[in-house]
Amino acid sequence: MRLKMLTGLSGPLFNLAPGDEHDFEADEAERLKAAGYAVDAEPEVKAPAKKKGKADVVSDNDSGSGIDGAGQS
Structure with a gap:
């Protein structure tokens, strides 16, 4: 059972504040x-x-995504 200490308590297996x-x-x-x-x-x-989520990506024809990657096809 999990308890929250109100006072300090110590023993051979623990030291609780x-x-x-x-x-x-x-x-x-x-x-x-x-x-x-x-x-x-x-x-x-x-x-x-x-x-x-997926990134919001908006692209158009002039976005530089042509065949050579420079916006020119």
């Missing part, structure tokens, strides 16, 4: 919450991935 988030086993998490050391952490909200 107020505001740190850490995963604890369920029984340890309940004990820490009951003692006022931690609260449930907010679930991470992931921003939707930005989709890469």
